[in-house]
Amino acid sequence: MFQLLNTILIGITAGAIYSLMATAIVLVWRSTRVINFAQAGMALLSTYFGYEAMVHFNSFWIALPVAMVGGAAVAALIELVFMRLLVKRSSTGPIAAVAPIIATLGLLGLIKGLISTFWGGADVRLVGPVTNIGYSIGDKTLAFSPLKLLTLCTVVVLMLLLTVLFQKSNIGLSLRASAYSPEIARLSGVKVDFVRTLGWSLAGASGAVAGMFQTVNGNGAFSPESIEFSLLLISGFIAAIIGGLESLIGAVIGGLVLGLVVSFVLMYISSSLFFIAPFLILLIILFIRPQGIIGVKAARRG
Amino acid sequence: MDKLKGANKLGLYVVSGFILFLLGNRVDELRVYQGASIAVFVVAISSIILLTGYSGQVSLGHGALMAIGAYSAVISRNSFHTPVILTFVIAVLIAAIGGALLGAAAARLSGPYLAGTTLALAIGLPSLANQFSILGGEQGIFFDVGFPPPSLGEGFTQYKWFFWIAALAALISMWLVANILRSRFGRNWRAGRSNETAAALSGINVSRSKILAFTISAGVAGLAGALLSMTIGIVSPSAFPLTLSFSLLTGAVLSGVSTLSGVMIGAVTLVAIPEIADAVATRIGVSERLTTNLPGLMVSTLLILTVLFVPNGPVEQHRTRQARKAAREKH
Structure with a gap:
């Protein structure tokens, strides 16, 4: 019973972080129809920004917004300089279908290489604002700590903010309109190009939060080659696909499903099934529903 | 070129084989080894070109298929002492079966979904080696194709033997792939790639044709995997990292993703970049950090520049320019 509770708590916390990463991927997909493989690289870069802020100000609560702003700025820059050129240059010929995938993979390599050049390959440390030692019930220690609670709260708040932004504001309306049909949105006066850049920066910011919390929830150490970031790359992506790529709620469900199932497999079957x-899970879900849990059938032709 | 008959084309491969044979006798050990690596990449990249350029399916998981080929080769070699040729045939067959299974899943998916599934495979599959003791865990299993036959003489080195095997395998598989691409199957793939509905209307079973493409591509990748583990002498999960799958895509893009004839460009670039990076680093005397990261940075930059400026590859670019020039001269 106690083990079951622990497994669920670990799964939910991991799933919450995956949800954030999946949200970033969904935001980019909705705004530009590109799967951004470089998202984890951008999250890593933002985490390094956060680390620099931490070194200077020694406060997680300054480091987090610095990482978010940095992540958003990098993402906007990439969209403005790189993606627009890509759309213009390689949308014809046999490459058209794979060009965005290949280009963002190249970007991932470039970002990782630059990080290793500037900060080196060694581990750097990031300390969370509250302790990661679990709460105790009687003489047993839960796998749920103040830090994990904080992670969950942050993710919930961010998701609520994003939902309000999308459903209640004018900007959200234009974001949804450009995702639904760029051509019609442009005709009705939506600045589609600006909206795309905005979608990328929102994604950059939520990726940054995912990176920061992934690091502090692990052992606090991170490096370009660390396993936490390979996991973030894969999991965010799988969570987004499980969720169907089209909606934020899908991303959240995908993240939680993935987090929970992986946690149960590791606890009850074998810990070497990690990767x-x-x-x-992805194969099983795609066999049952090729368009993801919450996906539109036509969307998978994108 | 198109006017050449199949038999003449075969002659072309025999001639290139002979040139390679002469070259192999004249260069030093390091170059011979690099030649073997180039041959391995030629095989691997042609499997990507077949799949992505012709059938229009993306795979980020070809490193995993290479691993399947390598592991089946080493297990059959070590447990049943199969002859070298049979070992490679087994690698091709088992990887092809894996590819058929993956292809059956892939035919239901498209674009990002397929990329995601294969990406997860590339990360997940090599880690299975730690699960079963027969696969040798993290440290891997030794793979030995044996010494070169004594009839080749005293001075015939192991690396030269690798080069012979790899180059011969590359020539054979290139010839086969080129012919498959020009056959009915190749046409079906291209038709399905450009317009699935139109292809289905003209009587092509699109999903079967896609599965076939995945199967053949996986078989070729399996051969590349077995060759790769032959040249490094060991089969382990770390020989098939995610970056391998990414480099193969890079190689395919540099070659021109739909032009098999450009495959040498990608293969040579992938092998040459570490050396070029090294030369650049020692010439300018950059910091140690930059030196270690320079090859990766160069590959990524090259990939991005290619996608942006020569998106369909140098061969295609050249062809388009020639066609435009011809059109202008007519007027």
Whole structure:
């Protein structure tokens, strides 16, 4: 019973972080119809921004917004300079279908290489604002700590903010309109190009939060080659696809499903299934519903 | 070129084989080894070109298919002492079966969904080696294709033997792939790539044709995997990292993703970049950090520049320019 509770709590916390990463991927997909493989690289870069802020100000609560703003700025820059050129240059010929995938993979390599050049490959440390030692019930220690609670709260607040932005504001309306049909949105006066850049920066910011919390929830150390970031790359992506790529709620559900299932597999079957479990989950779900849990059938032709 | 008959084309491959044979005798050990690596990449990249350029399916998981080929080769070699040729045939067959299974899943998916599934495979599959003791865990299993036959003489080195095997395998598989691409199957793939509905209306079973493409591509990738583990002498999960799958895509893009004839460009670039990076680093005397990261940075930059400025590859670019020039001269 106690083990079951622990497994669920670990799964939910991990799932919440995956949800953020999945949200970033969904935001980019909705605004530009590109799957951004570089998202985890951008999250890593933002985490390094956060680390620099931490070194200077020694406060997580300054580091987090710095990472978010940095992540948003980098994402906007990439969209403005790089993606627009890509759309213009390689939208014809046999490459058209794969160009965005390949280009963002190149971007991932470039970002990782630049990070390793500037900060080196060694681990750097990031300390959370509250302790990661679990709450105790009687003589047992839960796998749920103040830090994990904080993670969950942050994710919930951010998701609520994003939902309000999308459903209640004019900007959200134009974001949804450009995702639905760029051509019609442009005709009705939506500045589609601006909206795209905005979608990328929102994604950059939520990726940054995912990166920061992934690091402090792990052992606090991170590096370009650390396992936490490979996991973030894969999991965010799988969560987004499980959720169907089209909606924020899908991203959240995808993240939680992935987090919980992986947590149960690791606890009850074998801990060496760490990397193969997400793949199997993805295969099973795609066999049942090729368009993801919350997906539109036509969307998978995108 | 198109006017050449199949038999003449075969002659072309025999001639290139002979040139390679002469070259192999004249260069030093390091170059011979690099030649073997180039041959491995030629095989691997042609499997990507077949799949992505012709059938229009993206795979980020070809590193995993290469691993399947390598592991089946080493297991059959070590447990059943199969002859070298049979070992590679087994690698091709088992990887092709894996590819058929993956292809059956892939035919239901498209674009980002397929990319995601294969990406998860590339990360997940090599880690399975730690799960079963027969696969040798993290440290891997030794793979030995044996010494070169004594009839080749005293001075015939191991690396030269690798080069012979790899180059021969590359020539054979290139010839096969080129012919498949020009056959009915190749046409079906291209038709399905450009317009699925139109292809289905003209009587092509699109999903079967896609699965076939995945199967053949996986078989070729399996061969590349077995060759790769032959040249490094060991089969382990770390020989098939995610970056391998990414480099193969890079190689395919540099070659021109729909032009098999450009495959040498990608393969040579992938092998040459570490050396070029090294030369640049020592010439300018950059910091140690930059030196270690320079090859990766160069590959990524090259990939991005290619996608932006020569998106369909140098061969296609050249062809388009020639066609435009011809059109202008007519007027």
